[in-house]
Every structure is written in C-alpha cells, then in structure tokens.
Amino acid sequence: MDLETISARLSALQEAGLAAIAGATDPEGLETVQVAYLGRKGELKTLLGGIGALPAEDRPHVGAIGNRVREALEAALDARRLELDAAALDARLAREAVDVTLPGRPFRRGSLHPLIETNREIARVFGQFGFVVYEGPEVETDVRNFQALNIPPDHPARDLWDTLYTDMPGYLLRTHTSPGQIHVMQQAAPPIRALLPGRCFRYEAVDASHGFEFFQVEGLMVDEGTTMADLRGLLDAFAHAMFGGGRPTRFRPGYYPFTEPSVAFDVQCVICDGAGCPSCKRTGWMTILGAGMVHPVVLRNGGLDPERYQGFAFGMGTDRIAILRYGIDDIRMFIENDLRFLEQF
Numbered sequence: 001m002d003l004e005t006i007s008a009r010l011s012a013l014q015e016a017g018l019a020a021i022a023g024a025t026d027p028e029g030l031e032t033v034q035v036a037y038l039g040r041k042g043e044l045k046t047l048l049g050g051i052g053a054l055p056a057e058d059r060p061h062v063g064a065i066g067n068r069v070r071e072a073l074e075a076a077l078d079a080r081r082l083e084l085d086a087a088a089l090d091a092r093l094a095r096e097a098v099d100v101t102l103p104g105r106p107f108r109r110g111s112l113h114p115l116i117e118t119n120r121e122i123a124r125v126f127g128q129f130g131f132v133v134y135e136g137p138e139v140e141t142d143v144r145n146f147q148a149l150n151i152p153p154d155h156p157a158r159d160l161w162d163t164l165y166t167d168m169p170g171y172l173l174r175t176h177t178s179p180g181q182i183h184v185m186q187q188a189a190p191p192i193r194a195l196l197p198g199r200c201f202r203y204e205a206v207d208a209s210h211g212f213e214f215f216q217v218e219g220l221m222v223d224e225g226t227t228m229a230d231l232r233g234l235l236d237a238f239a240h241a242m243f244g245g246g247r248p249t250r251f252r253p254g255y256y257p258f259t260e261p262s263v264a265f266d267v268q269c270v271i272c273d274g275a276g277c278p279s280c281k282r283t284g285w286m287t288i289l290g291a292g293m294v295h296p297v298v299l300r301n302g303g304l305d306p307e308r309y310q311g312f313a314f315g316m317g318t319d320r321i322a323i324l325r326y327g328i329d330d331i332r333m334f335i336e337n338d339l340r341f342l343e344q345f
C-alpha cells in the first residue's frame with residue numbers, strides 16, 4: 001500500500017465513521033459504532049496495522065492522519081452521546097411529567113343521615129334531663145307490643161296500629177316503640193328515665209306523610225311522685241330546644257290505652273308561627289307527639305307497684321320532627337337514599 005491509498009482509505013473511514021455516529025439513535029447503538037471503528041480490533045487499528053509496509057519517511061505522516069481521524073471520531077462520539085443523553089432525559093421528563101396545576105380529585109365526604117342526626121339531637125336534649133338511651137327489638141311479641149300495654153286481643157284500639165305480622169304466631173313487627181317501656185320496666189328499677197329510639201313498621205299505604213317504615217323515639221319516666229306537671233315541663237323544654245325558645249305549646253286531650261290521662265302535645269306551627277297555613281291545616285298548631293301518665297295496668301305488667309310508683313310516657317315520630325326542623329315536605333325522601341337530597345344536611 002502506498003501513502004496515497006492509505007490516506008484515501010483513512011479519510012473514507014472517517015467519513016463512514018461520522019455517518020455511523022450520526023445515525024446512532026441510542027447509547028447502545030453508539031457503543032457498537034465506537035467498538036467497530038475505534039476498538040482494539042476496529043477498522044482504524046486494522047488500517048494503521050499496515051503502516052509497517054510504508055517507507056520509513058511516510059510513517060509519521062500517516063500516523064498524524066490516523067490521530068486526526070481518531071480525534072475527529074472521538075469528538076463526534078462525545079457530542080453524539082451528549083445529544084442522545086439529553087434526548088433520553090427529555091423523553092423521560094415528558095413521560096413522568098406531573099401537571100401540578102390540575103385540580104385535585106374531589107373527596108366524597110359521608111355525613112350522618114338526617115334521621116340519625118335528629119335522633120341524636122333528641123337524645124342530647126333529653127340527656128340533659130338524665131334520660132338514658134335503651135333499644136328494643138324490631139320484631140316484637142304481640143304481648144309486649146299490645147297486651148302488656150293494656151290492649152287485649154280483639155280490642156278495637158288495635159285499629160290504631162295497622163300491624164305487619166310475621167309467620168311465627170305471636171310475633172310481629174313492632175308498630176311503635178312503646179313495647180320498649182315494658183322491656184325497661186322489667187330491666188331497671190325506679191327512678192327510671194329511659195329514651196328508646198327505633199324503627200317501627202305499619203301496614204300502611206305510602207304517601208308524602210306516611211311510610212310503612214318510620215322512626216319513633218319513646219320516653220319513659222317512672223318514680224315516686226311523678227306528675228303530669230313534670231311531663232309538661234319536660235316537653236316544653238324539649239320543644240324549645242328543638243324549635244326555638246318561647247314557642248307556645250299546648251296539651252290536648254288524647255287517647256291511648258296505655259296512658260291515662262292521655263294527651264297530644266302541640267307546638268305552634270313552625271311554618272306560619274300560628275297564623276294558619278296548609279302545613280298546620282290552618283289551625284296554627286302542629287302535633288309533635290302523644291303522651292300521658294303510664295296506666296297502672298302497664299306499671300303492673302312491667303313488674304312495678306302502681307300504688308308506689310307513677311310515671312309518664314311519650315312517643316314521637318322522628319320523621320315528623322325532622323320534617324319540621326328541616327322544612328321537608330315528603331318523608332319518602334328519608335328512605336330513598338338519593339345523595340342529592342341527603343348531601344344537603
């Protein structure tokens with residue numbers, strides 16, 4: 001090989017090397033090119049291996065060209081490596097980018113059902129007077145739901161409660177929370193101050209103000225010397241706590257087989273303040289509960305001596321109290337589980 005040929009081959013090698021470097025698209029590809037051109041068995045080494053065949057005076061010249069080719073290729077490799085690294089970094093940043101300006105995903109917060117909220121508020125108010133919460137079963141005996149409450153089988157007063165019976169004779173779905181009175185009297189000794197919230201069931205056509213399933217809160221106080229005035233004072237305090245201080249209240253005569261005397265407890269209409277409106281059927285009053293002095297027969301059925309103890313009891317519909325507090329016009333909303341409704345409380 002002569003000087004001219006070897007020079008030409010060196011510059012051809014440089015050109016091919018530069019093209020290969022430019023064509024490498026990733027760090028591994030670049031590594032392969034480097035080995036192929038500059039490695040120990042690479043093209044440059046092989047070509048310069050033929051230098052021994054040249055005349056001595058040409059060798060330094062060829063050596064210098066060879067060095068320039070290596071330097072040019074090394075410089076191109078370094079530059080290309082930087083480029084590829086930068087591109088890889090850009091791609092990774094783009095892939096892992098987080099847009100911190102995106103609004104967060106909204107958090108759904110649960111809240112208490114308005115009926116639970118109302119039950120708790122009722123329990124809180126009576127709790128201030130020493131009333132303790134008890135619970136009775138939803139499936140009751142005919143005895144506790146009716147007979148022990150002074151309502152014998154076939155008594156016409158049973159018509160006040162349209163009852164859902166079970167397949168098991170003698171068992172029914174409680175129509176009110178009053179059987180809880182019997183449970184408490186049999187469990188606890190006077191003085192008794194019990195509050196019994198619970199779900200009740202009646203065989204009723206469902207409309208805006210009646211459900212076949214609803215909540216009641218029962219109250220029972222039994223002690224020596226308990227009077228109707230105690231009942232009146234307690235219910236006044238309750239009405240004022242729930243519906244605002246100073247709101248007028250009244251007792252009207254009522255009838256329940258398990259209380260004597262029995263009353264209906266009214267508060268001045270919370271919608272029209274007594275002026276008369278469709279909600280209070282233009283009377284200016286709304287009945288919020290039934291109450292009375294516990295009948296001696298009921299005290300005896302609860303295992304207490306009516307000569308020694310007197311008591312009062314009251315029962316209210318949680319749904320009704322909640323309707324008045326929140327200004328809702330359809331109790332079916334309470335059991336339909338529509339979040340648009342429930343989220344307003």
Ligand code: PHE
Pocket residue numbers: 175176177178218256259290291292313314315316
């Ligand atoms: N249990 C009666 C009802 O469901 C309400 C009531 C309770 C009345 C306690 C008097 C005493 O209608």
